[in-house]
Amino acid sequence: MSAASHLIRQLKDDRIRVTLTLLGVVWATVSITVLTALGQSVHRALLKGEKGLGDGLVRVAGGVTSRPYGGFPRDRWIGFPLRDGRLIRDGIPEAELACAEFGPTIREIAWDKRTMTENIVGVEPAFGDLRSCFPQDGGRFINDLDMRQNRRVAFLGNAIKEKLFGRMPAVGQTIRIMNTPFTVVGVMRPKLQLSSYYTVDKDLVFIPASTFEKLFGWQHVSGILYRPKDPASAQRTKATIKTFLAAHHGYDPNDPRVWNIFDTRQIAEMIDDIGIGMRVFMFVIGALTLIVAGVGVANIMFVLVQDSTPQIGIKMAVGAKPLHILRQYLLEGLALVLAGGALGLLFSSFVLFLLRQIPIEEEGLAYLGRPELSLATVLIVSSVLTLIALAAGFFPARRAASVDPVEALRYE
Amino acid sequence: MSRVDSNNERLMILSDVTKVYPMGDTQVEALRGVNLQIKSREFIAVLGPSGSGKSTIMHILGCLDTPTSGTYHLDGAAIQGLNPNELAEIRNRKIGFVFQSFHLLPRATACENVELPMVFAGINATDRKACAERVLDQVGLKERTRHLPNELSGGERQRVAIARALVNRPSILLADEPTGNLDSRSGAEILALFEELHTEGRTVILVTHDEMIASRAQRVIRILDGRIGQGSSDNHGRKE
Numbered sequence A: 001m002s003a004a005s006h007l008i009r010q011l012k013d014d015r016i017r018v019t020l021t022l023l024g025v026v027w028a029t030v031s032i033t034v035l036t037a038l039g040q041s042v043h044r045a046l047l048k049g050e051k052g053l054g055d056g057l058v059r060v061a062g063g064v065t066s067r068p069y070g071g072f073p074r075d076r077w078i079g080f081p082l083r084d085g086r087l088i089r090d091g092i093p094e095a096e097l098a099c100a101e102f103g104p105t106i107r108e109i110a111w112d113k114r115t116m117t118e119n120i121v122g123v124e125p126a127f128g129d130l131r132s133c134f135p136q137d138g139g140r141f142i143n144d145l146d147m148r149q150n151r152r153v154a155f156l157g158n159a160i161k162e163k164l165f166g167r168m169p170a171v172g173q174t175i176r177i178m179n180t181p182f183t184v185v186g187v188m189r190p191k192l193q194l195s196s197y198y199t200v201d202k203d204l205v206f207i208p209a210s211t212f213e214k215l216f217g218w219q220h221v222s223g224i225l226y227r228p229k230d231p232a233s234a235q236r237t238k239a240t241i242k243t244f245l246a247a248h249h250g251y252d253p254n255d256p257r258v259w260n261i262f263d264t265r266q267i268a269e270m271i272d273d274i275g276i277g278m279r280v281f282m283f284v285i286g287a288l289t290l291i292v293a294g295v296g297v298a299n300i301m302f303v304l305v306q307d308s309t310p311q312i313g314i315k316m317a318v319g320a321k322p323l324h325i326l327r328q329y330l331l332e333g334l335a336l337v338l339a340g341g342a343l344g345l346l347f348s349s350f351v352l353f354l355l356r357q358i359p360i361e362e363e364g365l366a367y368l369g370r371p372e373l374s375l376a377t378v379l380i381v382s383s384v385l386t387l388i389a390l391a392a393g394f395f396p397a398r399r400a401a402s403v404d405p406v407e408a409l410r411y412e
Numbered sequence B: 001m002s003r004v005d006s007n008n009e010r011l012m013i014l015s016d017v018t019k020v021y022p023m024g025d026t027q028v029e030a031l032r033g034v035n036l037q038i039k040s041r042e043f044i045a046v047l048g049p050s051g052s053g054k055s056t057i058m059h060i061l062g063c064l065d066t067p068t069s070g071t072y073h074l075d076g077a078a079i080q081g082l083n084p085n086e087l088a089e090i091r092n093r094k095i096g097f098v099f100q101s102f103h104l105l106p107r108a109t110a111c112e113n114v115e116l117p118m119v120f121a122g123i124n125a126t127d128r129k130a131c132a133e134r135v136l137d138q139v140g141l142k143e144r145t146r147h148l149p150n151e152l153s154g155g156e157r158q159r160v161a162i163a164r165a166l167v168n169r170p171s172i173l174l175a176d177e178p179t180g181n182l183d184s185r186s187g188a189e190i191l192a193l194f195e196e197l198h199t200e201g202r203t204v205i206l207v208t209h210d211e212m213i214a215s216r217a218q219r220v221i222r223i224l225d226g227r228i229g230q231g232s233s234d235n236h237g238r239k240e
Helices: A003-013 A015-053 A083-091 A126-130 A144-148 A158-165 A209-216 A231-249 A264-307 A309-317 A322-357 A375-401 A405-410 B054-061 B084-094 B110-120 B125-138 B154-166 B184-199
Strands: A058-061 A095-111 A114-123 A153-156 A174-177 A180-187 A204-208 A223-228 A260-263 B010-023 B026-039 B043-047 B069-074 B095-098 B172-176 B203-208 B219-224
Touching: A015 A264, A015 A322, A015 A375, A058 A231, A083 A095, A083 A223, A083 A231, A095 A126, A095 A158, A095 A209, A095 A231, A114 A158, A114 A209, A126 A223, A144 A209, A153 A158, A204 A209, A223 A231, A231 A260, A260 A264, A264 A309, A264 A322, A264 A375, A309 A322, A309 A405, A309 B084, A309 B110, A322 A375, A322 B084, B010 B054, B026 B054, B026 B203, B043 B054, B043 B184, B054 B069, B054 B172, B054 B203, B084 B095, B084 B110, B095 B154, B110 B125, B110 B154, B125 B154, B154 B184, B172 B184, B184 B203
Parallel strands: A114 A204, A153 A180, B043 B203, B043 B219, B095 B172, B172 B203
Antiparallel strands: A058 A223, A058 A260, A095 A114, A095 A174, A095 A223, A153 A204, A174 A180, B010 B026, B010 B069
16 A cells, blocks of 8 residues: 555544544645745845946945045045036046936926926936936937037936826926026836936936036036946956046045945946845744744654554555655655645645736835746745655654554554 | 384474563563474374463464574574575465454455465465465355455454364464364364365464363363463373
């Protein structure tokens, strides 16, 4: 009689107990599977959200010198003018899409009878590609002509557009920024952005950097952005720019306070660490649930061994070795756990399917991502299940194998 | 008569065998120095009242249990000191057990019960089934192979148990009160079956408290208080 068929007969005899144990295993499998899948999808969502700020983006900003250099005293303010963006763009080709950025500055904007106070930034055309600020159909981003002619045009973050225009089309309309008319040339396509260094792009009003400079009279940009062409030599590119800017503005290239750098790649690495930590955490919670279920399995296996002691005696009388008995109960435990595990995986894929139906446009839910039952998850869960089954089955099986046949035959 | 037999005819030899069981705080002496020799192809009855130690003798002869002291040789090999795996192997190949309360697996069919010893001998499923059906036919249960024990009469259950005892072709059959739970007619049939199996060349050892049943054997060993008692007889002349 195979372990499976024996188990099925046992199931018939002992329906409630076996069913409850099975449910425990199913539940534990669902928790470990769903938690592991969620950990994976949150990790993915965080990385994707980070890319929303700009894939591999580096931002360099000026600061105050902390040491004397070249005859100048310390505590000098070093700022970068708008032309530095072009200088880097032209002089350091390994820094892709280099561009300068002004702002944000909080100003009053108005359209029709609506007035709001919002963040205005001045950007160069490369900013659009660098930060994945792509226009919705029928619009465009800031271009070179806008820059050269100091045009009064604006590109709106999609949240600003909603607030100002609602469902009305915005492109072609004229808005007022500090009572200066600006033509809306584009609206940003919604994107997942989970990090920023002041506010997320959907809440920004973008105007040409040259226009910004004239309108607000800023002498220094807030930062220079770029993306290293070759991620492998990102450190060397950073050093090149550092030296270039220091030489250009006459300060110590190793002065740490001037060199304010923001590198999304470092943040991505941090997110990776957080993601892995979170996944381990969720896996451990799931595994603990599974261990509790394993205790349930061990418990019912002990009952099973107790109840079938006479049968164990009979088997031993006709020549079963302790190993035969051990193997039988180990396999029964395994069959019980794996049956529960299979049901659990099936149910998990249903739960994950339901989770995927939740609309994740909402900010908070965006972190959820799209949890899926990956092959890796199935393999991990199956191996944990097998381990737990063997551990849960071992002690009852060992007790069964150590039954004294004479005692067992007397036991009735 | 047994003293003049050559060694190789002595299938089972118990020398000064004792068996002590712990029972709570006290020790129960089930066997107190038993000497017994059983030859190949003998038909023996072990006769004694309940609590006399006759079942313990059977357990030791059948390698289900080992002596506390003394020695037991089966087929020339010492049994005391063997590990559970070696004992299991001997039970599987050399000994067939028949019990008073049948001891069938309740959830297995007659055929599956008979197959059981072959499972542990490592015989494949097809051969097992064929062999089990043949032996069930031999004991007159051809039509009952797919029945569960609770669908069979007492006599039929004991026939299944005998089929199971025979299926690995052991040379020794050990039966503990095999007719104890049967009506007189079924009991008589089962006894006739044992006599037939003896005639076919097997060593049959029958444990009983019933003088009438014991008288069917060639030799009667009387057990009282863990010792072989007076009046152990030899019925050879009468039987043959």
